[in-house]
Amino acid sequence: RPAFVRAPLHELPPAVAERIAAGEVIERPVSVVKELIENALDAGAQDIRIEVRGGGLRLIRVSDDGYGIPEAELATVCERHTTSKLTTFEDLEHLHTLGFRGEALASIATIAEVTIQSRAWETEQPGEEQPAYWVSWRGGQLQERGRRARPHGTTVTVTDLFYNVPARLSYTRAARTENGHIVQLVRRYAVGYPSVRFYLALDEHTAVQTSGSGNLATTLTELYHLSLAEMLQEIDVSDGKHYWLRGYMGNRVLAQSSRQYITLFINGRWVQSRALQEALEQGYRSLLPKGKHPLLVLAVEVPPTEVDVNVHPAKTEVHLLQEAKIKEALIQVVKGQLERSPVIPEAVQFP
Ligand code: ADP
Ligand code: MG
Numbered sequence: 001r002p003a004f005v006r007a008p009l010h011e012l013p014p015a016v017a018e019r020i021a022a023g024e025v026i027e028r029p030v031s032v033v034k035e036l037i038e039n040a041l042d043a044g045a046q047d048i049r050i051e052v053r054g055g056g057l058r059l060i061r062v063s064d065d066g067y068g069i070p071e072a073e074l075a076t077v078c079e080r081h082t083t084s085k086l087t088t089f090e091d092l093e094h095l096h097t098l099g100f101r102g103e104a105l106a107s108i109a110t111i112a113e114v115t116i117q118s119r120a121w122e123t124e125q126p127g128e129e130q131p132a133y134w135v136s137w138r139g140g141q142l143q144e145r146g147r148r149a150r151p152h153g154t155t156v157t158v159t160d161l162f163y164n165v166p167a168r169l170s171y172t173r174a175a176r177t178e179n180g181h182i183v184q185l186v187r188r189y190a191v192g193y194p195s196v197r198f199y200l201a202l203d204e205h206t207a208v209q210t211s212g213s214g215n216l217a218t219t220l221t222e223l224y225h226l227s228l229a230e231m232l233q234e235i236d237v238s239d240g241k242h243y244w245l246r247g248y249m250g251n252r253v254l255a256q257s258s259r260q261y262i263t264l265f266i267n268g269r270w271v272q273s274r275a276l277q278e279a280l281e282q283g284y285r286s287l288l289p290k291g292k293h294p295l296l297v298l299a300v301e302v303p304p305t306e307v308d309v310n311v312h313p314a315k316t317e318v319h320l321l322q323e324a325k326i327k328e329a330l331i332q333v334v335k336g337q338l339e340r341s342p343v344i345p346e347a348v349q350f351p
Helices: 014-025 029-042 089-095 104-110 167-171 175-192 216-224 274-284 322-342
Strands: 047-053 059-064 112-119 133-138 141-147 152-160 195-201 205-209 232-239 244-249 262-266 295-299
Touching: 029 047, 029 059, 029 089, 029 104, 029 175, 089 322, 104 112, 167 216, 175 205, 175 216, 175 262, 175 295, 216 244, 232 274, 232 322, 244 322, 262 274, 274 322, 295 322
Parallel strands: 047 195, 262 295
Antiparallel strands: 047 059, 059 152, 112 133, 112 152, 133 141, 195 205, 232 244, 244 295
8 A cells, every 4th residue: 555645636727837837937037028028929029029027037128119919808818728820730831930829928927027018019900009918917917908109019027937937046147147047048139040140148238239230241240249151051951841941151261169169940940950050060060170069040931831849848859851952062061161161270269
């Protein structure tokens, strides 16, 4: 006989179940920033401003100039499974947005205080200025709502993150560490979306700023404060059917001691694909000194029917139908680029 007694089966109170589920989507402050940036991109934003205080625990604020949220919907966007991006399960097969589960805002609003201000283009008649509205939530409950003028777009402010999830709070590291994750994330999106202007301030100090010029080489230069143009090689390869690989790769001079300068997007979604990462390594292993990794930004475009994005709660992993073909293409691209790159002894190291 076991030493303990089994409690009877019972349904979890919704508030408890929701707080548990929220933890799967929001692991740490950077997860909030990621979800809010993705929402801004899904809203067609050209300009995304991010403000972070206290490593994200005190405040995370993301402002965009996207399509906005109409007043009638503002009170429901933080409910679970409400989304404007998907209706049928089959829609997943031709998804062109980063979000689709309708879970992010609900999760964040369960474990923090959230205020959303928005002014939508959609409901505005020509010649008439639509007022802007705001609503606030705490612990999954709608708190207050009101009206306040603002330009078109949306601002989401998250304060007191994890106030009711002590385990997450103790898992959260020093502000410096969390800020580091946030900077990396914003840089990734900045290179993934060079035509969008990104601005990130950490405790009121500018940490990332790009111009949204649309030129990836310019964006990389803005991020790393170096004139990289002649050290970058463009990648543009397609088999006309299953994949299109676009991006930039630094030559051997730009080899880094960390993998963090390898950024991979699949259909506009930043991913951490072990399989593709392996293919990349296979491509550069013999051409770079041991322990070195290239600066590489690669956007992989595949037909939406050949990718399954619904395999990971944070959506950072995907399954590719034609994985073997794409891996082979990656190995060849990386090899080809490095073989053409000059061998110069002095290396440039990023901060
Ligand atoms: P999802 O992105 O999966 O739809 P979210 O919880 O992230 O789920 O967002 C819920 C909904 O709120 C979105 O479908 C969208 O309609 C709306 N929304 C969220 N953020 C924004 C934004 N920045 N601009 C416009 N609409 C937004
Ligand atoms: Mg979303």
